[in-house]
Amino acid sequence: MSRIHPRRRWNVFAAVAMAGVIGIALLATTASATRADTITLRVSLFGDFGYHDLYQQYMRSHPNVEIKEEIQDYGTHHTQLAQRLATGAGAADIEAVEVGFIPQFTAIPTRFVDLRQYGATALKGRWLPWKYQQAVARSGQVIGLGTDVGSLAICYRKDLFAKAGLPTNRDQVSKLWPTWDGYIAAGKRFMAKAPKGVRFFDSGSNVYNALVAQISPAYYDAKGKLIAATNPRVKAAWSTVIRGWQQHQDAGLSAFSTNWNTGFKTGKFATVTCPAWMMGYIQGQAPATKGKWDIAAVPGGAGGNWGGSFLAVPTQSKNQAVAADLVKFLTNPASQLYVFKQTGNLPSQPALLKSAAVQDFKNPFFSNAPVGKIFATSALRLGPQILGPHQGDIQNAVSAAFQRVEQKKQTPAKSWEQFLKDVKNVAG
């Protein structure tokens, strides 16, 4: 092999390099061959929204439109969106924005198309009022239309409840906790006779977030002022969950970490705050636990929300009218119902939530619980949530605060102090 004359070998390298250069030149100049009048819409989502067949439907009725879907993971998608909005190019025609990020983008409404120009106001009545409102900027621009909601319930393990002497029937279980204090009290009861190594709930910050989602105003008041540090209800929420931790009810796992995933499998916790999309998650992570789960109402009576998204059209789009039209199509009642049947993502429109299709929906994995009814009721009950631009950062800070306590690095008091310091650092 090394007998090749060195000069010839370098000639080979040169040839390869040339080929490479020519190759790029060709690729770079090859534009995709489409019809001159075809409009190509890029739809950028995080995760599978279940829209495949809907795209086909739309393309059939609009033959000059081609839809290309792009999927990134949650964090990357939103970071990229921010980066592309900042640089003024590269954003897709339709961008999905999750509720955790929507406050940041309603703060810069001029980067998105105001969908009122395309008839959003007339459609307003379709949605749950609080859902619609989340995508409305302070000055009234509607920057996105809602897709699904992550309304809350509590998923619990019947078998573990039975072992600890708690009732297993879902109505009785729901009666155990009309309030969050009741939830913690039930937890205390559970821990008294719990199987070894099993805790009552998975993560302090998950329970806390569900609690805070029912408080209004929570971190921001109606005028947009940051009140997280001084709002007594926020502190009370913290104290309630810390009480649970002090009673050893907390498994101390971080949501979506590998430990948390394994926790589902090994039955490390008996309850978990469950938005509608969590059902699919549990089924994927722990298929062997089929039939051991059931679903009860969320404490506090006031519903709850974790997750849910919107579709927005950045002003960078060269096809704003068509993109807006597609957004309206993808979020209309028929589409939302279709998505619900495909993926279980709960519709964000009251008419659908009250419809038989949703109300009668049962999930065999969860002991045939009437999940449609439970989640719909929860969604319909939720009052308006006031979100501010640093909502996500405050949630990160509180999540870290719980972790510090769970990892025994700080006492609850000191961790709360640090949380206040973090909030100040991040949100001013």
Added chain:
Amino acid sequence: MSAVAQPQPVPAPRRRRKIARRFGSAGPLTYLFLLVVAVVSAFPLYWSFVVASHDNAAIAEYPPVVTPGHHLFDNIRRVFSSGEVNVAFWTALGNSAIVAGVVAVSVVFFSALAGFAFAKLRFRGETVLLVTVIATMLVPVQLGIIPLYIEMIHLGWVNRLPAVIAPNLVTAFGVFLMRQYIVSSVPDDLIDAARVDGCHTARVFWHVVLPAVRPAAAVLGLLTFMMTWNDFFWPLIVLTPGNPTVQVAVSTLASGYVEDYALVLTGTFVSILPLLAVFLVLGRQIIGGIMRGAVKG
């Protein structure tokens, strides 16, 4: 390096063999250590293959699975079927091959060129310029992507391959590596001899330096190829899943609330098959065949 210009010694063959064996041979302890290193280096790769061959629920098992399952071809099919996962994996593989290949060749050539200049040629300002080259490595890249992206917009290269190729055509890392290597491996005397014989600089480079730096060139080429293949930060912002490199495609697989690790690791497993192929085909040539340098005595 003064010991170089001596003529080739011709020792008695038997004596030579004995000395070589005393230095060069590897004892059992060496083999053991290297075996441990090889296993430790290879295990994560092996394990990602294991995960790729199972369904998604297996990854959360405890104790963890360590033996392959039966789902590998299923998962591979899923990766390539654009129905389920909306990513053009073949395009991604092709793009990455082009990008990594061009960058590797370019970096090796231009780094050797510049490294030779810094190492062996005398010119005004060479120290300052060398320090500048090294200094360019010091600024963290995370923020540079915004202004670089703006540049790409003006060049019209957003979502096009030149955007990921052009900024990497010559790297400070490569120049610095080559310079250090050439300093110690190409003896001044050899260059002087070539000059005396009437070679102009380009000829010296082509006929003296390039052959001498083959080991470093091979290593630099291979490392550059791999690092370009693995680069995800910049391609992720400037390319879209419509025209991806392999890492962009893999990160698309990792989307969704429920992370389908089996799918993701199948994607990464498929994405390194070309790398492994390059290894296997050129491995002997590049690594195993790293020759003793041009300097022999």
Added chain:
Amino acid sequence: MSTGEVTTPAAVGVRRRRLVPAWVRRLDVKVSPYAYIAPFFLIFLAFGLFPLGYTAYVSLTDRNLLNPVSSFVGLENYANLLHDDYFRNAVVNTLGIWVIATVPQLLIALSLAHLLNTKLRGRTIFRMSVLLPQVTSLVAVALIFTQLFSRDYGLINYVLGGLGIHQIDWEAGRLSSWIALSVMVTWRWAGYNALIYLAAMQAIPDELYEAAAIDGARPFRQFIHVTVPMIRPTIIFTVIVSTIGGLQLFTEPYLFQPIKQGALGGSDRQYQTVAMYLYEKAFGSAQFDFGYAAAIAWCLFLLIAVISIVNYLVVRRIRSAEA
């Protein structure tokens, strides 16, 4: 490759010498160095300079990523950085992890290269195996190492438990997370550096080893007195490059987080490096504080420059081949 190779072009050169005027040769000697380094500087001018200048300028403003309007604030960002506890924390973390990660890693790489340089059977396989960490995808690396160091389900705690040692929550602690990250970094980069050393070792003439062996030097002394001095430039290279890379560490600690959001580096920011803090300020949170992040980038630049210079001065004291 024998010295005979040089005679061929020289023969041609001799023929040409008569045809090439002296001024052309002088021009060649004067101009070619600049021509040879030009490609690097051209690419840098095109794609490196603008980002640098832009970042420097932005660090003097209060630019928010999403808001195109910003105002000039002079050195205010830098002044705030001096008082910023989180920045200080990140610097401490970065230095700590760098020390624990880089020194053992380079020593291991050196030993590995030395062993790979010997007459091995299956030499190619061993040499290729040390590059496998670079081939393994980051997703797999993140998964494996977080699992390895997991408090409840990790292999390391499992072994420790078997030895009677109390379970360590690797990710939660400061020093423990640094150690875990150092293991990850060493695993990924030792082989890489080993190959660079190996290439350099290939250029050492056998005669030097033979001479040393004749003088009675055992293999280890040969290593210290022949190998190391001969590859000193390469050692300097790896020390400087590892310093730069180590102080800019981002990927490994980022992937080590159970929750990636915000790039906080643990519940207490116990392993948040400066690069992660930079990322947090620019992209990771709703702050999008681009001006402040740019100031952090330039402070990191200064830190790396100072430490690189110190490192260079230290490593230079290795006895050179000239001695």
